[in-house]
Amino acid sequence: MNKRTNYLVIVMSGLLIFSAHLSNAQKNEKGRAFYQLTVYHYTSSDQENMLNNYLQHAYLPALHRLGIKNIGVFSSLANDTSAAKLLYVFVPIESLDNLVKIPEKLASDHQYQTAGEEYINAAHTAPAYNRMETILLHAFPLAPQMSLPALKSPKNERVYELRSYESPTEKIFQNKVTMFNKGDEIGLFKRLNFNAVFYSEVVAGSKMPNLMYLTTYENMADRDEHWKKFGSDPYWKQLSAMPEYQHNVSHIDDNFLRPTDYSDF
Numbered sequence: 001m002n003k004r005t006n007y008l009v010i011v012m013s014g015l016l017i018f019s020a021h022l023s024n025a026q027k028n029e030k031g032r033a034f035y036q037l038t039v040y041h042y043t044s045s046d047q048e049n050m051l052n053n054y055l056q057h058a059y060l061p062a063l064h065r066l067g068i069k070n071i072g073v074f075s076s077l078a079n080d081t082s083a084a085k086l087l088y089v090f091v092p093i094e095s096l097d098n099l100v101k102i103p104e105k106l107a108s109d110h111q112y113q114t115a116g117e118e119y120i121n122a123a124h125t126a127p128a129y130n131r132m133e134t135i136l137l138h139a140f141p142l143a144p145q146m147s148l149p150a151l152k153s154p155k156n157e158r159v160y161e162l163r164s165y166e167s168p169t170e171k172i173f174q175n176k177v178t179m180f181n182k183g184d185e186i187g188l189f190k191r192l193n194f195n196a197v198f199y200s201e202v203v204a205g206s207k208m209p210n211l212m213y214l215t216t217y218e219n220m221a222d223r224d225e226h227w228k229k230f231g232s233d234p235y236w237k238q239l240s241a242m243p244e245y246q247h248n249v250s251h252i253d254d255n256f257l258r259p260t261d262y263s264d265f
Contacts, residue, residue: 001196001217003007003054010068012101024038025089026073030095031137031144031145032139032140032141032144032149033092033093033094033138033139033145033146033198034092034093034094034095034096034099034136034137034138034203035090035091035092035093035136035137035138035139035146035193035198035200036090036091036093036134036135036136036137036179037089037090037091037134037135037136037137037212038088038089038091038132038133038134039086039087039088039132039134039135040086040087040088040089040128040129040131040132040134040214041084041085041086041129041130041131041133042085042086042087042128042129043083043084043085043130046126046171047101047127047128047129047130048085048087050118050119050122050128050151051087051119051128051129052077052260052262053118053119053259054115054116054118054119054120054128055073055087055089055262056073056260057115057116058112058115058116058119059089059112059116059260060073060215060264061111061193062105062106062112062116063089063091063102063116065111066102066105068091068093069091069092069264070092070093070146070148070264070265071091071092071263071264072088072090072197072259072263072264072265073087073089073090073259073260073263074087074088074089074090074160074162074257074258074259074260074263075087075257075258075260076088076254076255076256076257077159077256077257077258078255086255088162088255088257090197090214091200092145092198093145093252097152098137103195124214133205133206134204134205135201135202135204135205135206135212136202136203136204136205137198137201137202137203137212138200138201138203139198139199139200140166140177140180140181140186140199140200140201141181142180142184142186142187142199142210143186143196143198143199143200143221146197146198147195147196147197147198148193148197148265149178149197149216149265150195151195151216151217151218152218153218153219155189155258155259155260155261155263156258156261157218157219158216158217158218158219158258158259158260159217159218159219159220159222159256159257159258160214160215160216160217160218160225160253160256160257160258161192161199161215161216161217161223161254161255161256161257162212162213162214162254162257163212163213163214163215163252163253163254163255164207164210164211164212164253164254164255165201165210165211165249165251165252166207166208166209166210166249166250166251166252166253167209167210167248167249167250168250169187170249171209172247172248173211173248175209175244175245175248176245176248177211179203179210179239179248180199180213183238183239183242183245184235184239185239186199188230188233188235188236188239189215191218192226192229192230192233193217193231193240194215194216194217195215195217196212196213196214196215196216197216197265198213199211199213200213201210207251220256
């Protein structure tokens with residue numbers, strides 16, 4: 001084999017290796033799910049009834065017919081005492097292409113249109129909500145797909161905790177994402193059995209840059225015990241003290257939720 005032939009073999013081998021690496025990277029990237037989190041803001045019991053009727057009898061069944069499963073619907077525990085009430089709807093989506101096609105498919109779904117008539121055709125003087133916000137999430141690399149919680153308690157006793165971590169800049173935000181992934185904060189949550197449903201970056205939302213994750217518990221006492229163990233865990237103390245992970249969160253929102261009786265989980 002002459003030098004030129006040998007050179008070409010080396011180049012072609014390198015290209016094949018690079019191509020395989022790129023293909024694997026693309027597969028891994030495609031393996032990261034997207035999530036749509038819709039938050040309904042409302043005040044009256046009439047709105048609450050309209051929302052729950054629509055979601056239970058129209059929206060969730062229509063998404064199930066589209067092959068979308070594991071849809072979560074959660075009410076805020078603060079609803080009991082707050083005048084401003086919240087209802088959260090979590091929808092796992094495999095791709096953005098699937099996400100943008102949902103409204104078109106719902107528009108042609110006769111069952112959906114019939115079951116959701118009250119919500120869909122609500123008058124401007126009596127809408128089902130005061131405001132609706134949509135948050136688009138992208139799963140973390142080390143938690144590319146959602147996980148259903150392994151809980152034994154009845155749904156009306158469970159506590160789901162939705163945490164939102166904002167960072168002061170985009171670069172610092174990536175540092176917090178790295179802390180969850182490379183720093184293995186996700187592994188710590190898993191080892192302590194936090195029953196996390198998802199960990200994700202916020203791609204689009206009203207609070208940016210931001211990450212969100214959802215952990216679940218049998219009840220509030222179970223939640224408090226888990227966080228007590230987390231705060232005293234040697235690995236957390238080591239990780240949180242590392243110089244490279246300092247000052248990477250500027251604001252935290254902590255929302256306590258409970259699944260509705262018709263939520264998929």
